[in-house]
Amino acid sequence: MTTLTTPKPTSACATRHAYRSFAGSTLALARREFRDALASRWFLLYTIAFSVLAIAVSFMSLAGSGSQGFAGFGRTTAGLLNLIMLVVPLMAIIAGSGTIAGERERGTLLYLLAQPISRAELLLGKYIGLAVALCCSMFVGFGLSAAVLAWRAGGAGLSSFFMLIVFTCGLSLSMLSIGVLLSVLSRRSGVANGLGLFAWLLLVFVSDLGLMAGTVLFKLRVQEVFAIAIINPLQAFKMGVIVNMNASLDVLGPVGMYASLTYGNALPWLLAAVIIGWIFMPLALALVMFTKRGGV
Amino acid sequence: MIKAHHVTKRFGKVAAVNDLSFELGESESIALWGSNGAGKTTLIRCVLGMFPFKGNITIGGHDVRKRGKIARSFVGYVPQELAFHDDARLGSSILFFAGLKRVDATAAANALHMVGLAGHENKRLRDLSGGMKQRLALAIALIADPPIIVLDEPTSNLDASGREEVVDTLIQLRDKGKTLVFASHRPDEVVSLANRVLVMEKGQLVRSVTPTELWPTHAPVQTMRLHISMGSDELAAEVLRQAGHAVHLNGQGLCVSVPRNRKAQPLAALAQASIEIRDFEILDEVLAQPASSTEESKA
Amino acid sequence: MNTNHAILVALIATLALTRFAHAQTDAARSVDEIARLIEAASEGETVTIPAGRYEGNLRVSKPIVLDGHDAVIIDGLNNGTVVELTVPGITIRNLTIRGSGSTVDQEPAGIRAYDGPIIIEHNRFEEVYFGIDLRQSPDSIIRHNVVHGKDLELGRRGDGIRLWWSHGCQIHDNFVDGLRDMVFWYSEDLRIDRNRVVNSRYGLHFMYSHNTVLSENDLTENSVGIYLMYSNSITLRRNRIINNRGSSGYGIGLKDCDDITVEHNAILANRVGVYVDNSPSSFDSVGLIAHNSLSFNEIGLLATPITHNNVITANAFVENEEQVAVHGGGQLNNNVFAKDGFGNFWSSYAGFDLAGDGIGDSPYAPRNVFRDLLSREPNLRIFVHSPAQQAIELTARAFPDLNPEPMFEDPSPLTRPPTLDLFEPATTPSRAPMLAVACVLLLASGMGIWIAARQNSISVDIVQRSAQT
Incomplete structure (x- = not known):
């Protein structure tokens, strides 16, 4: 019973063994991260907050419209848009910023690093686990919202709703990447969370307000406003949802019109590309920092 | 199995490990001996490639910096400070590490059995005693049946009987041909487990000797462990030092080296200083603190 | 083997026959x-x-x-x-x-x-x-x-x-x-x-055509629902005008038309619900917009600044991104938003009705610094639907002096949606797909949470079972 018979990896086949095993250990980490996230208080809090707000928005948008409810789908989405742009980035950034810094603070990071896994696997495993947990949390809100829509508004806007979910998942992954990057850079989880909050404020409020002021003060041209605006993943997200809902950005005034005319059918892809860029760039940077700097 | 060449690790200006080289063959068992701050833990972390350092270390021919993952797959590691995710249950925790090492639940169950934790799978980690956590750490190190086992103070959280069990387990493993590297404060462990001792001082390797060279069999000195009432440890250590004894303080109690025929001396000194002694034990027959570690008491 | 062949032959024969019959x-x-x-x-x-x-x-x-x-x-x-x-x-x-x-x-x-x-x-x-x-x-x-x-x-x-x-x-x-x-x-x-x-393009388009009633028409996903130009004495009644969002994107456009009545229409989710462009154009004519549901549009009612003599009453303005806007900025002082003491229902009305008579105690006169900003700097419209917009509006609410003049006033806003007698469609889109989406999402998340919750005990079981074998 206590005989230890597992064959040792010989050095000859060890390399192949390592590549094959990448998925295994990353998945083990992802599974645990997912479980831990779901068991944690922040997850519960955000899930409840997001769900309650999503239901409230769905109801309020459809109230007073009588049986024309199904036409209110667009407004429900617009209402959800505001909610998502506030809550989802906060949730994802904070989830990300706590991850490495938290392990570091508890001392568990050292123990993990002594295991036969690479630093990249460790980071990616945690990222994947958190990403799945975040999507899981948002699905609760979206599911309840869809139930309200089905009840009050019939089946209108199904494909737009689907795209809203896809773009929201993209947004939360990009915010998670930013959070993870901040986490890698911070020694303590308090610092990481502080930086996360700061990044959230910056992306959600400060950058837009700054660009508004810039637009007015410097009389920026439409192409300049558009180019600067889509750098912000939140703006790219918003435009992506609207362009999927209305097939055009003309509701966003001259700048939106310019974008629709210039990029045409490529516009949704351009916006999706911005968000995908914001998923991979911070994550890649986090990977480089985590593996090269070697902080424990 | 392990080759280290000119390993240097600095934290700021302080060199925790300074130009240290050693080699370790298969089925060898070495102890790292030295005072707190001598660099034992840092050296172990370098060996595991947990952070960057100067020089190079290979395990089974794999550079721990460049191919750390493969190198580490040869090693089971028991840390000094036990940090687990306290909310998890023991069973799922060991299964997680089994997943990381890509072995199945049978291996995890075997490892738990080996360290005597079978049956505790449902306990939450925060409810485990220090000793159980230490044994869990050992179990995790053993899951994948690695050829090398690295232990940083493996018995520091254990009581006497637990320590004996762990040392027995380690002896078994050594006899099966495992390579052991361990840091220890306990001469009895060193003597029973190690066939070589690397004596470290201020990050440097000062001697590489056999335990018997370090502690000549007939040394006229014995080590006593005194259990002092809570909070008086430091004071007692100071009193004994002034009385001319070599003192070593750790979490388990106060270890004093005394000539074999003068074992009542420290007791008397403490009684005189009105420090209550709850209990004492004679640790080993004939081992003495080696000359090179008299610094230890100051650390 | 033989039966297989027989079936094959029969199949080919049938195919050939059907093709022949088709050709006939x-x-x-x-x-x-x-x-x-x-x-x-x-x-x-x-x-x-x-x-x-x-x-x-x-x-x-x-x-x-x-x-x-x-x-x-x-x-x-x-x-x-x-x-x-x-x-x-x-x-x-x-x-x-x-x-x-x-x-x-x-x-x-x-x-x-x-x-x-x-x-x-x-x-x-x-x-x-x-x-x-x-x-x-x-x-x-x-x-x-x-x-x-x-x-x-x-x-x-x-x-x-x-x-x-x-x-x-x-x-x-x-x-x-x-x-x-x-x-x-x-x-x-x-x-x-x-x-x-x-x-x-335009669902129903009138050019110099007068004296007509348009009722119960359904105009969906066109550039413009109904566009009346230079046409007088026309009544639009009980039409459904939904999702017209093309390049003009008006539910109803009224250009230089006299004596127009717009009543009991469902004007929903268009880019602009009703666009009034210089109607009525003569000074002795009156336009009536009453008992319509103007809901979920980007702009509920858009009018040019010279627009006058319109009576806008007993409509439900629900959740339009902008309830009323003036094309190019300005006020709509020459139109009235109430008749016989009945105003309109505004979903954005924040006043009270202490008397309980269904009429709000304070007038509805929206002043919105962000809207004002938009009409002066159209490029800023790219920032609507963003938290930054809400931040500005919230700040402006704290400093009422910052707010611009209201562009119109409804002196007696309704606190409950009026009954509208709208034209209902025979069939509404099936709710089954959306319900399915809801179920899939909730199931997915539920499964995730359940698996996570169960994982601990399951893994414990696995370890215990492995130990016994």
């Missing part, structure tokens, strides 16, 4: 056969065309009834107008008419009439440039026709139904999909009911 019915005949039937018939007689497919262009110049019993296809082979009617008294019924030409300057149509009255009913049009084109054909009836256009971009399409100098016509229960407009030029005293226009 598909064998095209010439429209000349129809022309000969008409020639043989006497005036007023009903000519039943034998089932089949006829190719070519048909010209009818005798007052008869042509009935295809839904089994006749007349195919113009993408050349010229398919059926031309040159005399009054013709009825065209139960035909499928397809494949007109598409030369822009000739305006080829499915059916073109040069005199009235005529009746065009229960026909199906496919691949036509214009659908039905009445030129000086008064008192005609066009009903229960279905018109599908050619696959052309919006700017190159022809009109689904066009009337030109044709007074007194009844146009009802037609369906037009993917053409330009259903358009009425210089035609008066029409009846236009229960038509449905989708994927077109």
